[in-house]
Amino acid sequence: MTEAKPLSASRIAVRTALTLFVFVVVFTGFLAGAYLWTKPAIEASAAEEKMKLVDEVLPRGEYDNRLLEDTLALPPTPALGLDEATTVYRARRGGQPAALVFEAVAPDGYSGKIRLLVALRADGTVAGVRVTQHRETPGLGDYIEPKKDKNKARPWISQFNGLATASLSPRDWKVKKDGGRFDANAGATVTPRAVVKAVFRAVEFAAANQDALYSREGARP
Amino acid sequence: MELLVAIAIMALGAIVLGAALGYASVKFRVEGDPLIDKIDSVLPQTQCGQCGYPGCHPYAEAIAKGDAEINLCPPGGMEGVQKLADLLGREVKPLEAEEKPPQVAIIDENTCIGCTLCIQACPVDAIVGAAKQMHTIVAPLCTGCELCIPPCPVECITMEPIGESLDNWKWKYPVVAILPAEKKAA
Amino acid sequence: MFDLFKFKGGVKPPTNKAQSTTLPIAAAPLPARLAVPLHQSIGGTPRPVVKAGDTVLKGQLIGQADGWISAAVHAPTSGTVRAVAMRVQPHPSGLDALSVVIEPDGQDRWIERQPVDYGKLAPEDVRELLQAAGVVGLGGAVFPTHGKLTAAKSVPMEELVINGAECEPFITCDDLLMRERADEVVRGIGIFRDLLQPQRVLIGVEDNKPEAIAALEAAVRARGESFSVVAVPTRYPAGGAKQLIRVLTGKEVPAARRSTDLGVQCFNVATAYTAWRAIAHGEPVVSRLVTLTGNVRQPRNYEALIGTPMGELLAVAQPNPDTDGIIMGGPMMGFLVPDRDAPVVKATNCLIAHSDRLFPPAPPEMPCIRCGECARACPHELQPFELYWFARARNFGKTQEYAIFDCIECGCCSYVCPSRIPLVQYFRFAKSEIWAREREKNAADGAKARFEFKQQRDEREKAEKAEKLAKAAAAQAAKKAAEAAAAAAGEAKTDPAPAALDPETAKRATIEAAMARAKAQREAAAPRNTDNLSAEQQAEVAAIEARRTQAAVPPQSHPNGPTE
Amino acid sequence: MFKSPPYLLQDASVSRVMTQVCLALVPGIAVYVWLLGPAILIQLAVASLAALLSEALILRLRGKPLALFLSDGSAVVTAWLIALTFPPLAPWWLVVVGTVFAIVVAKHLYGGLGQNPFNPAMIAFAVCIVSFPALMSQWPSQGLHLSLAEQANIVFGLMPRVDALAGATPLDALKTALKLGAESGIDVPALLANQDIYGNFAGRGWEWVAAAYLLGGLWLWLRGVITWQVPVAFIAALTAISTALWVYQPTSFASPFFHLFSGGAMLGAFFIATDPVSGCTTPRGKLVFGAGAGLLAYLIRVFGGYPDGVAFAVLIMNICVPVIDLFCQPPIFGMKDKP
């Protein structure tokens, strides 16, 4: 190392800043290049990811529009248990409303919020429900997630599939233990109660605002 | 365009940080290394050079610089290694040489020729005597480093283990009565 | 009545005192040989003033006090000094120490005793008399008594506490002393009182010794003194000086301070007795009361000469056949004497014949369950289990944080421990390790200072030598210049150096053999770690080597050295 | 012969201490059996066996004397406390997993008796409730009367675990009810009025078991096995916080009586938080430890994710023990005026 006579603080500062500057420019450039190169792939896989989720609640065959692009921004909606803005996806078939896919939150799970993705057909039947995020007790309350459900053939969450909302009274929207029509694993009824309640509220909300939801101007293809 | 914005923003940050760092590195420079003194205080100060350095302080410097292992000082023993490991957060390593019991040098008074060679060699002035006179080692001052042995032309210096007396007797570690049920691991 | 305070902790082991109090004090028979250790008190070891072959009289000085904190040692009986040599000590280590071995002549002849009226003496003279008479604390600590007889300058002396508690089980020598010689004890206390001038004198006796209390009270009354004889609750270690001071005065003496700083001083009753004998009868301390008890047929207190072999003394009490050892002191703080020949010393208040029947071996040591019993029993309110935890792990720094040096080794903690851990042993181990370390550290500091001094000196010598050389060179250059100037014609000049070296090379041959040997040895020692040294280090090593070679020069001028 | 002073020793031993703890548990166990059936006896046996076997195994592996340590009784205390905190009809392997984990990991990895920083029994409970929450929250429903043989069959998996047995403890039931919240119209006093579940003042049956633990605990204190600081601080803290919230909103918070006599409160106060090994040892430290455990137990059982909080509260306080003790060192002899 060169043991030159000590430079002044400002000289050193300038020298260091310049060296760092050069390195930063080079590496940021490199990084930005990489970003631009992978960008399309990332966007594609993000979209695919979303579609995969949607596919679980709403079969592809039921609509023909590009669902991810026919969206509506929803402000925070207490009826859905949401305290932040979300997006509603609108499925159409031949231009006609087919189904709504939207998020809902059950605030009163055993250990906090349970986030759901709900698909409600235009005819008032539930196409499907999926849990997207939860913190329920592993091994006890987590059977709401089909992957964790011991009953692989008919996971608990699939009970919602095809429910005709119109034919149900509010009393039915309960677990069997409370006199409703939904099963629940013995020893863990807090979680299903919360989910059932949330789905019920979400479906009611969507049904009541169906027209507005389908028609309001959002991003249309 | 995006690329240029990215580079511009990062470059701005780089200049600010670089300037701050460069400035601080000059303004806050510290001299000396307090670590060396800490290490030195752990070393036994026998000054025997068995570590391969001319005395304890140079060895401490070498450790602080990261040039030397912490297990080179036989007089410090495993305990010293342990202390250094604690101080520096390094792993404990077994000592390079085996530990010796404490000892003092004794000069055979009949053989000594009074050459003063051992006086020069003793790092801690533990030998008294004048040229052509018989030399004696002041036992309490002797650190047992053995440095005086090689220079003696007539081999009159020997090392003797320090015996137990009422002054240095120590209570032993209490015998632990719990013994393995089965034969002790041989 | 007197308001008593309490000390925390303590235990109540069975006292076992009744056995040895049935008979009065008797004189122990004269042994065949006495070995009197010179070091019998805290402080400096007395210097022997007799040598083998000397005849001595009873009470004749044989060891001169060495320094102020030290006490003289005297011949216990008349006879001949057989040796001044290393003899086994009454110490757990079983190591030897310098002792005066005396063969009694059987006549037990006193030297001339000089009673004095201490009232006429200056206090310093009284203290010196006590030192010369070898009066030391007989409560166990054997601290030279004269050293404790000065009041602190800044604090008024409030209480003089006299320790007649005798809290250890089995021991009854103080009890019998107080019963039979109460008057002399009270007179001895009078001496202490006069020297220290306390406001009150409190004599503390455990309430399980009613006879002693009665005797002392009678003696105090008879002498017209104002001492209070106080019965304190029987609880070990009520006789510990700090505990007794606490109980009687409410003062707590911290470990780091002296009791005089709090205006209290404490003496054992036997110490007071010996002080009186020394002053008023001119009798130095040559004997003491020893309780012989335990696994013996006839427990009793004896007045035994210092230096009596313990085995021989104990035989007087007729030990049972299964006796397999002797405990010196009580069962709580005493220790098994490693050798039956160890002599009775001033600290020997009791010998207990040991047998497994009397003291069953402790069940195996279990791990500490942190139950806290020991902490509740500790009279010094320490946390013995923490001390143990760290002592066991050899974490001595932590033991000091937990105040290991406040531990008085009373044994209460071991006594109560459900895990049967020899806690006190761990503490003794830790303490002696810490002391050893302290010694080592002092030695290392000294070594470092001397090393640095030597280095400086070497530096200076080098510099001086260089200067001298430079001067010589300059002088030579000047001379040469002058010569050159003189021989202007430019004669060929001769170099004087080889000529100067010649005689030296010749001399060197004479000790070549020795040098070769030394070199071989040096080389055997040298290679260690030298191969991967940095350049500077190698340079430094080379410099050291150079210095050594240089140092080898001086003796070469004395060729006949090796044969001397 | 190696002997060291003092040569006199008091007549005391670890096994005696542990035996006294077991004895003190007996009244509680008796009431338990009387009111809730004999299944607990099976669990006690299973746990004790598992504890002794695993302890023997690991002692062997570590080359320690078997007889000495097996007879010290500490493993049995651990085992009994595990059995008493697990649901009485839990499958046998659950108890075994918990016990083995307690003995091997929580106790012997730290060197065995006396050296474990965490309470082994509570580690067992925590491990099992975290790993097997379903099984750990199945308590026999009230009024379920099964014979010893039937209960044994359930425990050993020979009989299906009927749903009827999936009751909940009073604490759990209360918590579940509260979760349904105001909209379900349930308030605490109404709920607790249900004699079938809540008995006289806490859970039906449970209140008397707890009372018996209290009795056993007092006996331990009289015998000097435990000191007063931990139980008193524990109970005081639990009472204080539960009273405060109860007074503040009696419709949503249960009374202090309920909290003191349900779940593991009494067992915890006298037998678990008092574990000398894993708890604080200084007098003031014990007060802090007990109060902290009581407070946390309440917070966890009322606001947290688990029906009862005693186990986690004790474990959390175990973590703090060294630091608490460090700051609570009592002054030593002669140093009282100095801080």
Added chain:
Amino acid sequence: MSHYLFILVGAVLVNNVVLVKILGLCPFMGVSKKLETAYGMGAATTFVLTLATGASYIIDHYLLMPFGLEYLRTLSFIVTIAAIVQLTEMVIAKTSPSLQQVLGIYLPLITTNCAVLGVPLLNIANRYNLVESLLFGAGSAVGFSLVLVLFAGIRERIEGADVPRHFRGVAIAMVTAGLMSLAFMGFAGLDKYQ
């Protein structure tokens, strides 16, 4: 208001960075052998972490997001943090040699403490605003220091225990951290009202 309290309690206890989120383990393991060093490391980390959350929030919101440069987060955050650490180090070395002696060897380790980068990233994932970010950052740091100190206390005690040979040292420390983490699961749910 109570929302902020829950964020804080959540960060300190319920979602403790070390024991629940599993971040910052290397210094947690490395600097917990002695209580003394644990105090120092805790203080230093608290300082750096709080500063880092603030700085990264500002960078993210005012430099990166407006230009859609989110992919530069990692890069810009970590470089900023490294600079902050180095500045802290220099300032400490100059102003407090005693602190430097205790922390000298460990301060550089802070840069490689995952928590210091992880917490800002979690802030973004949680979409916290500035105040929330700072609270979460400070809470995490306090949580880190708290468990570090408690852990050091236990480790000092275990030093003296008769731990089986092969488990001595890091292995038993790891087991201890596991049991601490188990105990911390007891806090689960205490922040659910957030």
Added chain:
Amino acid sequence: MISREEFRTIAQNGVWKQNTSLVQILGLCPLLAVTTNAVNGIMLSLATIIVMALANVAVASLRNLIPHEIRIPVFILIVAALVTVVDLLFNAKLHELYLVLGIFIPLIVTNCIVLARVEAFAAKNPPLQSTFDGVFMGIGMLWTLGLLGGLRELLGSGTLLGGIEMVFPGLEPLQVLPANYPGFLLALLPPGAFILLGCMIAWKNWVEERAALRAQQTPPAPTANAGCH
């Protein structure tokens, strides 16, 4: 170039002797956080290997250009750039796994191993050695993460290679233990990770002790000869 001997030491150090997880006790966060199954652990290790190797090359080649006072920021800059590239790649190609690994991909930057190796090795050694060092350190990390992940998975759910479908769509996890194995959930949670890692470290201590014992029992031939009478 690199000698065989050098190569062997580098390999040995990386894989066993200086194993980052078991000996250096560094890089613990990913080690414990992502090893809920073997696949996660292995994939993250692969990402780390790439970063480490490239970072070592970069630093070793540029080491003479970097001024001392900004050494650390520049090293970090290099590492961070590489990590971001890997992050982008995972996002693009293995999106599901990307979501599972979450912040632990960007956290490779602060993985102490990477910087420690850069500081300790690459900054002082030529590029080739540094590359190998990075790769073998990574391999050491890979097997520990894989093993720990596998153990946790097996104990926790009775399966192996869970999550393999995220890397190779179409493959299925193996059910190793009986289907009615209740699952020891603790193993999948943080406490289980800590405890199992503790056991792995103890296991390594045990292996080394045995190796040392064996080496002692069969001393090298000449010594044995000299030892006999």
